[in-house]
Amino acid sequence: KIFIPKSPLKCAEVHKMQTQVENSAKPIADPHDIDAKLVQKLANDALVWCSLRGLLVGDRNSERSGTVPGVDMVHAPVALIPMSFPESHWKQACEVAPIFNELVDRVSQDGEFLQQSLSRTRKVDPFTSRLLEIHSKMLEINKIEEIRLGLHRSDYMLDEQTKLLLQIELNTISSSFPGLSCLVSELHRSLLQQYREDIASDPNRIPANNAVNQFAEALAKAWNEYGDPRAVIMFVVQAEERNMYDQHWLSASLRERHQVTTIRKTLAEIDALGELQQDGTLVVDGQAVAVIYFRAGYAPSDYNSESEWKARLLMEQSHAVKCPSISYHLAGSKKIQQELAKPNVLERFLENKDDIAKLQKCFAGLWSLDESDIVKDAIDRPELYVMKPQREGGGNNIYGEDVRDALLKLQKEGTGSDAAYILMQRIFPKISHSILMQEGISHKEQTISELGIYGTYLRNKTEVLINQQAGYLMRTKVSSSNEGGVAAGFAVLDSIYLV
Ligand SMILES: Nc1ncnc2c1ncn2[C@@H]1O[C@H](COP(=O)(O)OP(=O)(O)O)[C@@H](O)[C@H]1O
Numbered sequence: 001k002i003f004i005p006k007s008p009l010k011c012a013e014v015h016k017m018q019t020q021v022e023n024s025a026k027p028i029a030d031p032h033d034i035d036a037k038l039v040q041k042l043a044n045d046a047l048v049w050c051s052l053r054g055l056l057v058g059d060r061n062s063e064r065s066g067t068v069p070g071v072d073m074v075h076a077p078v079a080l081i082p083m084s085f086p087e088s089h090w091k092q093a094c095e096v097a098p099i100f101n102e103l104v105d106r107v108s109q110d111g112e113f114l115q116q117s118l119s120r121t122r123k124v125d126p127f128t129s130r131l132l133e134i135h136s137k138m139l140e141i142n143k144i145e146e147i148r149l150g151l152h153r154s155d156y157m158l159d160e161q162t163k164l165l166l167q168i169e170l171n172t173i174s175s176s177f178p179g180l181s182c183l184v185s186e187l188h189r190s191l192l193q194q195y196r197e198d199i200a201s202d203p204n205r206i207p208a209n210n211a212v213n214q215f216a217e218a219l220a221k222a223w224n225e226y227g228d229p230r231a232v233i234m235f236v237v238q239a240e241e242r243n244m245y246d247q248h249w250l251s252a253s254l255r256e257r258h259q260v261t262t263i264r265k266t267l268a269e270i271d272a273l274g275e276l277q278q279d280g281t282l283v284v285d286g287q288a289v290a291v292i293y294f295r296a297g298y299a300p301s302d303y304n305s306e307s308e309w310k311a312r313l314l315m316e317q318s319h320a321v322k323c324p325s326i327s328y329h330l331a332g333s334k335k336i337q338q339e340l341a342k343p344n345v346l347e348r349f350l351e352n353k354d355d356i357a358k359l360q361k362c363f364a365g366l367w368s369l370d371e372s373d374i375v376k377d378a379i380d381r382p383e384l385y386v387m388k389p390q391r392e393g394g395g396n397n398i399y400g401e402d403v404r405d406a407l408l409k410l411q412k413e414g415t416g417s418d419a420a421y422i423l424m425q426r427i428f429p430k431i432s433h434s435i436l437m438q439e440g441i442s443h444k445e446q447t448i449s450e451l452g453i454y455g456t457y458l459r460n461k462t463e464v465l466i467n468q469q470a471g472y473l474m475r476t477k478v479s480s481s482n483e484g485g486v487a488a489g490f491a492v493l494d495s496i497y498l499v
């Protein structure tokens, strides 16, 4: 196809335009076709880039890397080449982000729906029961959260067979990687730019990713709405946190772009150092707290004693903006995810029929264990299901044959413990080629990926101040891994290349 220039463009520009047109249409080269020498160069440059630009985590083999910043860091596990992803599904995922944000807020305000939906779980799941206890205490004192801040991540897998983009879960607490995910997009753009002679591509097909600054902006705006210039933003963190640099990127953005001070405290420290003043102000270690940002408190392992639960209650009772509030936390549970997928339930919370249809289009099969025909099918074909307790943070789900065993065991026990679980359709994404880099070594692997879309939501009374899609996280793992998880060491941080 000869491009006959009409205007006296220099042929170099014509050539550039032509290659750009061709490149933008073409998917990126198959990473497994990249020769070993070039892989080695890519890997080396990626490792240097991560080290210079803070794409780092604490080394799991070191005992100090989770407590002392700057000690025993290692590059974050990353893919060397971005994962191709259909532009149409990218747009769909971005489009539903503000609708899911609004849904979380509406559901959070329906205390009866939360209590009712989780009432049977409460009887058999002590952790969820403690969360519900705090929630019902807030209902009793008619606690109103006028300023509501949501920093969510809605995770999806693209089902290969149906080509449907299906939601895995909606995280409303401690959504990891808003900091590191932006750096991965930059790493990939930089590598594709540097190696454009060897790998035909258009770096602009990697969507811009500004999650860290959008999260920081929402946190800063919530701080501003609280209205006390001397108050701080408190990060609730685990005593050992190897993902601390992801969190420090947020603190740095808050300090440098918004001049807001952040402090880091564990739940135990908050119990020891926190006080509630008459007017509801939370004071920790002598500092007034405007916003509480949870990067811990989502798992039973975060509550080693009554001390941590006292801290959670103290914070909930305070005037500080909680991210998440107990209601937002519960609204993001897997049981609620399953309840919202039932017919005519979204209609209770959203008016716009198109919005409702857009959300329902990305719902996978979700069931309680009351559905006997589903339970029977899951016993027959367990590999088509995932069984989930009400837990966050990875490592809790049940897959394959274990689903059958767990269901049969629950049937035999007959103690109602089945209310602690949901059943979900297992999604099978396309198996792709990727090059994963972990602990300085790159591996060509068969992989599947999961796209997380960040959402920011801020409301003060009746006014919605922020409601937007706020960047993305792509995680890629070996296709043989059921659970995945970056922190768990199975998945790597990736980005996407729109095709
Ligand atoms: N329906 C599903 N189909 C396939 N894989 C799933 C499904 N649900 C979860 N997974 C896998 O398990 C991981 C953890 O599940 P998730 O529901 O996100 O729990 P958590 O809250 O612990 O992150 C997901 O990142 C994904 O890799």
Ligand SMILES: N[C@H](CCC(=O)N[C@@H](CS)C(=O)NCCC(=O)O)C(=O)O
Pocket (backbone or CB within 6 Å): 171, 173, 174, 175, 176, 177, 241, 242, 243, 246, 295, 296, 298, 392, 393, 394, 475, 484, 485, 486, 487, 488, 491
């Ligand atoms: N260490 C804590 C980890 C917090 C955490 O586990 N968050 C959940 C949602 S609740 C999550 O986003 N999981 C995906 C991360 C993965 O794949 O490893 C932090 O980073 O603050």
Ligand SMILES: [Mg+2]
Pocket (backbone or CB within 6 Å): 155, 169, 394
């Ligand atoms: Mg998850």
